Amino acid sequence: MWVLALIFLAAACMFSLGVTLWVICSHFFIVHIPAAVGHPVKLRVLHCIFQLLLTWGMMFEKLRICSMPQFVCFMQDLLPLKYDPNVVVADFLFGTIPVKLYQPKASTCTLKPGIVYYHGGGGAMGSLKTHHGICSRLCKESDSVVLAVGYRKLPKHKFPVPVRDCLVATIHFLKSLDAYGVDPARVVVCGDSIGGAIAAVVCQKLVDRPDLPRIRAQILIYAILQALDLQTPSFQQRKNVPLLTWSFLCYCIFQNLDFSFSWQEVIMKGAHLPAEVWEKYRKWLGPENIPERFKKRGYRPKPHEPMNEAAYLEVSVVLDVMCSPLIAEDDVVSQLPETCIVSCEYDALRDNSLLYKKRLEDLGVPVTWHHMEDGFHGVLSTIDMSFLHFPCSTRILSALVHFIKGL
Numbered sequence: 001m002w003v004l005a006l007i008f009l010a011a012a013c014m015f016s017l018g019v020t021l022w023v024i025c026s027h028f029f030i031v032h033i034p035a036a037v038g039h040p041v042k043l044r045v046l047h048c049i050f051q052l053l054l055t056w057g058m059m060f061e062k063l064r065i066c067s068m069p070q071f072v073c074f075m076q077d078l079l080p081l082k083y084d085p086n087v088v089v090a091d092f093l094f095g096t097i098p099v100k101l102y103q104p105k106a107s108t109c110t111l112k113p114g115i116v117y118y119h120g121g122g123g124a125m126g127s128l129k130t131h132h133g134i135c136s137r138l139c140k141e142s143d144s145v146v147l148a149v150g151y152r153k154l155p156k157h158k159f160p161v162p163v164r165d166c167l168v169a170t171i172h173f174l175k176s177l178d179a180y181g182v183d184p185a186r187v188v189v190c191g192d193s194i195g196g197a198i199a200a201v202v203c204q205k206l207v208d209r210p211d212l213p214r215i216r217a218q219i220l221i222y223a224i225l226q227a228l229d230l231q232t233p234s235f236q237q238r239k240n241v242p243l244l245t246w247s248f249l250c251y252c253i254f255q256n257l258d259f260s261f262s263w264q265e266v267i268m269k270g271a272h273l274p275a276e277v278w279e280k281y282r283k284w285l286g287p288e289n290i291p292e293r294f295k296k297r298g299y300r301p302k303p304h305e306p307m308n309e310a311a312y313l314e315v316s317v318v319l320d321v322m323c324s325p326l327i328a329e330d331d332v333v334s335q336l337p338e339t340c341i342v343s344c345e346y347d348a349l350r351d352n353s354l355l356y357k358k359r360l361e362d363l364g365v366p367v368t369w370h371h372m373e374d375g376f377h378g379v380l381s382t383i384d385m386s387f388l389h390f391p392c393s394t395r396i397l398s399a400l401v402h403f404i405k406g407l
Contacts, residue, residue: 036374038392045388046382047242067154067155069153076127076130081132082136087102087136099150115147120195120381121153122251122252123256126193134380134381154256159257160320191220192222196222196225197225203337204332217338217340220340225356226285227257228273228281231268232287235351238347238350242376245348273304275307290355291354345373347377372392
């Protein structure tokens with residue numbers, strides 16, 4: 001019996017080694033590591049670890065053990081949390097929605113800014129635990145009360161469930177600011193990646209709520225703000241740059257919006273929407289809205305192919321402003337509060353930030369823009385990863401703190 005056990009163990013080890021080698025080899029063949037990132041080896045290691053988690057998750061999903069998002073989230077949440085003695089952390093529920101509250105430990109009678117934080121992760125991963133370090137440091141360094149929202153996500157919950165959860169939690173918070181010592185005139189919504197999209201949607205939804213304190217500002221960190229056009233310059237230029245490669249981006253979008261992967265090629269060619277829709281939104285999405293310096297290398301304008309009606313009927317949800325807040329009407333966008341936008345050069349979603357920045361500025365909304373020339377998608381999450389920490393993450397946090405203190 002013990003011989004069989006040893007054979008099985010050896011086979012399992014060999015298989016695991018094979019999977020690891022396959023991930024590493026495919027990484028070197030497919031992934032592009034920009035020299036300007038500054039720490040290429042770190043980024044290679046980080047991406048290989050991430051890709052290994054995705055690969056094992058996909059295998060477990062094929063074997064019907066668990067879904068890929070469940071496996072990745074389980075592994076992410078195994079890491080122990082680091083608690084700052086100067087920050088008081090509490091976990092509780094707003095109805096059925098889990099939230100985590102961060103408050104500066106030093107007692108004071110002065111009301112503090114309030115930050116509602118929506119974590120990133122493509123709606124597939126990320127959690128209150130993965131963004132604990134970000135929220136804790138944001139609380140301490142900006143002397144603010146931070147509320148992190150643990151919205152429901154894949155595989156069980158798709159669009160618009162995460163947005164609804166965050167909107168409900170935000171309204172709960174706005175109605176109970178006194179209990180947390182928050183200044184109702186300084187409430188900020190903030191998020192990274194899909195969390196940035198949620199922050200933008202929540203802000204838009206609350207502009208016509210006179211019964212609630214008005215949102216003072218929104219902070220959008222490399223947010224995905226539209227799902228119509230996946231052939232903007234940055235999508236073409238950065239499709240193989242970690243951590244948001246083209247394949248993972250498509251997985252997140254298609255899973256969240258419940259699209260068939262058979263439409264991937266059609267969407268890439270722009271054949272999923274009629275010509276009149278492209279013409280209507282060209283004024284906001286057209287490449288002429290992006291500064292020339294971002295279009296110099298690796299970008300080739302591509303005309304949209306004739307519409308595939310079957311695809312349009314299935315994917316027209318991309319025209320919902322809860323999915324694509326960048327295309328909200330002028331009368332909504334013009335009412336939005338002061339905005340801080342963080343974009344990263346080596347990010348497929350870079351142009352989403354640039355396009356929204358221009359829309360806001362054209363309508364008179366004050367915008368503070370920070371562009372990280374050495375940044376990549378997800379870099380902020382490395383802020384408490386010790387060896388895998390990137391200096392860019394600290395600069396982003398410092399920019400957020402400076403913006404919040406200036407409100």
